Amino acid sequence: MDASLNIAIAAEFELCEKIAETLEKSELAIEKLLIVEIYPFEEEQGIRFKNKAVAQCSPTEMDWREVDYLFFAGTVEQVAHIADAAEQGCIVIDMKGVCSTLSDIPVVVPSINETDLVELRQRNIVSLPDPQVSQLALAAYPLLKTAHLKQIFTTSLLPASYHQAETVTKLAGQTARLLNGIPLNEEETRLAFDVYPQHTSLLSQQFRKIFPQIDSVVFHSVQVPVFYGMAQKVTALSDYEIDFQPQESEFVQYHEKLITPVMSGEIESEISQVKLHISQVNGVENGIEFWTVGDDQRFHLACLSVKLLEAIYHQGY
Structure with missing residues (x-):
């Protein structure tokens, strides 16, 4: 080349x-x-x-x-x-x-x-697409090749890095100040030791441009006091029972034990390879649920x- x-x-x-x-x-x-x-x-x-x-x-x-x-x-x-x-x-x-x-x-x-x-x-x-959409798309794609999914519900836990580097710095500073008994200014948005909802107006539209066959996809997004690594809890429902056999790919790795954002960062620092990590795969009535973690900066x-x-x-x- x-x-x-x-x-x-x-x-x-x-x-x-x-x-x-x-x-x-x-x-x-x-x-x-x-x-x-x-x-x-x-x-x-x-x-x-x-x-x-x-x-x-x-x-x-x-x-x-x-x-x-x-x-x-x-x-x-x-x-x-x-x-x-x-x-x-x-x-x-x-x-x-x-x-x-x-x-x-x-x-x-x-x-x-x-x-x-x-x-x-x-x-x-x-x-x-937005990292929330990419993460769900990669996780749901193997399911969509074998099953007709009627609805997908996703709750995204957004780290500080999802927004910008300045947010990571603010979270670190607020955490240090609160641990040392120093109160925050009243006008500051509190990032440390707190959670709050985020608006997600365009995510479903982006997802349906990739998968137009999906009838309904719902994103819920919550800002959490995590520095790096986005986690999603996903429930996918069909009209019929889903028989899903996990298959790893270039971008996706499955785990028997629970993988958290901190654990995924530790894994990737050792092997120098970023992937989407999926764990806690369980069947529900006419559906499946699972937990995914990906580095929104390095991976997505x-x-x-x-x-x-x-x-x-x-x-x-």
Whole structure:
């Protein structure tokens, strides 16, 4: 494979690091990696790729005609950068699904619906869904190949890292202050030692773009005082009894014992491989329930985005 690819990353510093690390392990031969600072880095922050410092520039300085692919992990308010890049011929991987509601933007999870990449020809943009959706899609996919599921109910326990690096820092700071008897300011959102619900308006729509045959999928999301690692409790129901035999894949690993976010992090630090971990698989009346854990940063955003880019490249886009 010729080393001729020019790739840009537009994300927070911590996520840029994880994407660069994952790209180094990929099959892609990359000539140039570039950081687009949609979130300005601190002075001491810098990305290295193949033992070399990576150049950083602002979005206004970009000539997108010089970039083949862009990893974009910004907000809806920053979506104009996606449009600029795509209009100039750069293929954009929308890592957080901010464009996923548009009818002509495919929503793709690697290993599940890569054939939908043919729609890339329309806008040069593909959305990876929200990590909550990716996690459920990968876990439910083996079931959907053998059973007709009528309803899926999912409760997502969201870590601080699900939002941004600043939230992780806030959780750490609040935890330390409260343990030392220092009260929080009244206007602060309390992250430490507390939970609260999160709004999930677009998740079901994203899921049904991947699996249009599903009649009903319900997401409940709860913010929890965990630093890294998203957990989901899933119940899938059918009109008939489900006979499910777990089958591991490139992205999914089953466990007989319960796996928690902390345990999954410990496992992956030892083997240097991120996966979706599934445990507590049990039958219910005309259905099945299980517990899943995945690193929302390293697995859902970095790993799946790079795998999606590999699929895009190999399909000739």
